[in-house]
Amino acid sequence: MIGFGEYQSHGVIMGVVTDFKAASDAAHSALITAEQSAGVKVDEVYLAQSDCHLEGFYNEASVSVSAADNTVSQMDIDTVCRLAKAKALPEGRMVVHHIRRPFRLDGKMVGRNPEHLNGHRMEVDYWTVHGQEAMIANGIHVIRGYDVWVSDRILSSLASGTMMTTWQDRQHGTLVIDIGAGTTDFVLYRDGTPLKTGVLSVGGAHITNDLTLGLRATEGQAEKLKIRHGRANVVTREKSDKVWLNGDFAIEDRQFPRQMIETITSARVTELFEIVKKKLGETLTPDRCPMGVVLTGGSSKLPGMADTAAKVFELPANLGALPPGVDEKLSDPSHPAVLGLLHFGLQNRVDEPGIRRRKSGGLLRKLFTVGA
Amino acid sequence: MSDSPSSNPSARSWRDIPQEITSRAMSRVGRRRLTVRTMRTIAMVVGGLILAGGGFEIWRTLQDNPQKWTATVSSKPVRHIIVETDGVLNQVWVEETLQLRRDIGLRELELYAQRARLLTHQQIKSAVLKLEFPDTLRVTLAERSPVVRLKAQLDGPDLHVFLVAKDGTVFSGHGYGKRAAAKLPWLAGVRLVRAKVGFSALKGMDQVADLLSTARGNAPELFATWQVVSLERLARDGHILVKSSEVAEIIFGLREDFYSQVARLDLIIDETRRREVAPMRSIDLSVGAAQVPVAFNISSSLPPPAILVFPPCNFPSTARHFHRKF
Numbered sequence: 001m002i003g004f005g006e007y008q009s010h011g012v013i014m015g016v017v018t019d020f021k022a023a024s025d026a027a028h029s030a031l032i033t034a035e036q037s038a039g040v041k042v043d044e045v046y047l048a049q050s051d052c053h054l055e056g057f058y059n060e061a062s063v064s065v066s067a068a069d070n071t072v073s074q075m076d077i078d079t080v081c082r083l084a085k086a087k088a089l090p091e092g093r094m095v096v097h098h099i100r101r102p103f104r105l106d107g108k109m110v111g112r113n114p115e116h117l118n119g120h121r122m123e124v125d126y127w128t129v130h131g132q133e134a135m136i137a138n139g140i141h142v143i144r145g146y147d148v149w150v151s152d153r154i155l156s157s158l159a160s161g162t163m164m165t166t167w168q169d170r171q172h173g174t175l176v177i178d179i180g181a182g183t184t185d186f187v188l189y190r191d192g193t194p195l196k197t198g199v200l201s202v203g204g205a206h207i208t209n210d211l212t213l214g215l216r217a218t219e220g221q222a223e224k225l226k227i228r229h230g231r232a233n234v235v236t237r238e239k240s241d242k243v244w245l246n247g248d249f250a251i252e253d254r255q256f257p258r259q260m261i262e263t264i265t266s267a268r269v270t271e272l273f274e275i276v277k278k279k280l281g282e283t284l285t286p287d288r289c290p291m292g293v294v295l296t297g298g299s300s301k302l303p304g305m306a307d308t309a310a311k312v313f314e315l316p317a318n319l320g321a322l323p324p325g326v327d328e329k330l331s332d333p334s335h336p337a338v339l340g341l342l343h344f345g346l347q348n349r350v351d352e353p354g355i356r357r358r359k360s361g362g363l364l365r366k367l368f369t370v371g372a
Numbered sequence: 373m374s375d376s377p378s379s380n381p382s383a384r385s386w387r388d389i390p391q392e393i394t395s396r397a398m399s400r401v402g403r404r405r406l407t408v409r410t411m412r413t414i415a416m417v418v419g420g421l422i423l424a425g426g427g428f429e430i431w432r433t434l435q436d437n438p439q440k441w442t443a444t445v446s447s448k449p450v451r452h453i454i455v456e457t458d459g460v461l462n463q464v465w466v467e468e469t470l471q472l473r474r475d476i477g478l479r480e481l482e483l484y485a486q487r488a489r490l491l492t493h494q495q496i497k498s499a500v501l502k503l504e505f506p507d508t509l510r511v512t513l514a515e516r517s518p519v520v521r522l523k524a525q526l527d528g529p530d531l532h533v534f535l536v537a538k539d540g541t542v543f544s545g546h547g548y549g550k551r552a553a554a555k556l557p558w559l560a561g562v563r564l565v566r567a568k569v570g571f572s573a574l575k576g577m578d579q580v581a582d583l584l585s586t587a588r589g590n591a592p593e594l595f596a597t598w599q600v601v602s603l604e605r606l607a608r609d610g611h612i613l614v615k616s617s618e619v620a621e622i623i624f625g626l627r628e629d630f631y632s633q634v635a636r637l638d639l640i641i642d643e644t645r646r647r648e649v650a651p652m653r654s655i656d657l658s659v660g661a662a663q664v665p666v667a668f669n670i671s672s673s674l675p676p677p678a679i680l681v682f683p684p685c686n687f688p689s690t691a692r693h694f695h696r697k698f
């Protein structure tokens with residue numbers, strides 16, 4: 001990693017662009033900082049998606065193996081994949097991701113590539129993520145305003161999940177929850193691939209908002225109280241236990257009941273986890289998710305978060321840790337999504353067996369990339 | 373992770389969203405980046421076209437007339453030396469100076485060395501040597517033109533005649549015959565200092581050249597009588613002394629323009645001729661327009677002049693030479 005840039009987000013509410021200019025200015029400032037930090041020009045961007053309009057559904061397809069000797073061919077794979085993805089979307093919606101689950105041959109899981117295996121019936125299912133076309137286009141145009149190309153859009157939860165879990169975690173089953181400021185992304189892994197993803201339009205900003213209303217404090221004061229005294233579970237027993245807003249004994253300094261702060265913050269966090277649990281429904285069971293819950297994102301720094309998650313999901317829960325070797329400056333829980341994007345960008349892979357990997361490099365391509 | 377649009381005809385992918393946007397929709401930084409990228413693309417295309425055009429021309433030359441290509445790269449011995457000059461030097465002198473081998477090839481010539489050889493002669497102000505394939509060397513010279521001449525010892529006891537240019541450069545004066553050199557007045561009252569090449573440039577020659585060109589242009593008959601120009605009092609008094617066949621010492625000053633002084637001199641000489649007075653010993657024109665002190669040779673048998681000091685006069689209307697000119 002040679003450069004890094006960040007800038008306070010503006011003009012985006014719950015992952016949706018609401019003020020094009022403000023969002024552009026913020027995104028472009030981050031890009032400029034990254035370019036200056038790295039000393040190179042950015043030509044293409046991998047864009048994280050954490051939009052609240054994203055939804056997903058399952059679609060399954062099966063084909064009979066066409067060869068007389070029952071050997072699966074590439075044509076069979078292409079056909080079953082095409083059928084599994086061939087589902088019309090409502091007007092104004094478009095596909096963001098087709099996440100393929102492992103192939104099954106005669107009801108048995110066969111992994112990534114069943115070609116040359118013997119069987120009669122091949123099945124595959126896809127988790128298709130789709131979103132509002134206009135909102136997706138807005139996100140792309142914000143980036144294009146800097147004259148860089150959006151090479152790929154990757155779900156924020158997938159980016160975080162890739163960085164915060166190991167291959168074994170994903171194989172056995174784990175739930176990754178990325179709690180950001182405006183949205184919460186989650187992904188449930190099983191058999192090494194994402195089983196279900198989702199985006200909730202609830203995040204750390206809602207906890208702040210609850211404190212603002214509950215304590216009759218300003219937004220700035222509420223944010224300060226959340227960071228200093230907020231918890232995801234209530235540990236204070238004494239109602240009379242109070243905390244100072246600033247602790248500097250100035251005239252504006254006020255006292256707030258600690259228990260009330262913890263009650264408000266924990267209520268919102270508990271509710272958040274319950275919504276995630278409800279969204280996952282029957283797909284989340286202790287036997288399907290033995291590796292437990294991994295929490296990440298800026299708001300996961302709230303103390304007691306893992307305990308509350310464990311209590312709600314009835315699963316072991318812990319705060320995610322980045323793999324060893326990552327720069328200390330990027331070890332903050334708010335950065336895994338960016339690191340995950342970088343990981344996807346470097347891999348630049350397409351999970352479809354029938355799809356040729358896009359070639360990178362080459363003089364002609366570079367020429368046309370420059371000239372485009 | 374994402375699908376390609378072609379694999380799923382029934383559902384549109386985000387990749388179907390056109391990423392091309394107008395420059396107006398871009399931010400200022402984006403527009404600047406786009407401009408730089410466009411300029412770079414244009415430069416690459418133009419460079420590519422130039423390379424392609426050049427390659428095509430070479431290919432065409434090789435296809436049509438390969439001899440032409442080889443004839444250009446291989447040179448023949450130098451057969452012609454064309455000399456162009458604004459002075460008096462000729463081709464013979466140039467050939468003798470360059471001392472080229474008879475069979476030397478055009479590409480073998482070391483142009484910088486040959487040019488340096490020509491410039492060792494102070495008479496040459498600048499020289500341009502140009503190869504014209506297959507066998508011609510074109511030499512273009514700019515020469516210094518002489519203003520006065522002087523005699524000096526070089527190495528032995530013999531005195532050599534040198535010419536002096538307007539910029540003070542002293543040179544031998546190749547190509548100037550005796551008759552041409554005899555038209556120039558002698559220079560006196562200067563001290564020659566040896567330099568790395570020839571002599572150091574003389575100071576004050578631009579003023580002498582100005583005086584002489586004024587006299588030659590406006591009073592050629594008067595100028596024809598001038599024999600010696602002396603600079604011995606130039607640095608000290610700002611005077612240029614001229615000895616003519618009629619007056620032993622004419623003193624010109626630098627404070628007034630030479631045109632007025634020459635006009636006044638012409639008038640005085642005309643007046644003294646008309647009155648047939650004794651020959652003049654000196655005329656001091658450096659005093660100014662109010663008065664011109666004139667000294668006569670009183671030992672002469674002719675009568676002394678009635679007027680010794682000439683009053684200010686409107687010389688253009690009284691002097692015939694100048695009246696004709698203006």
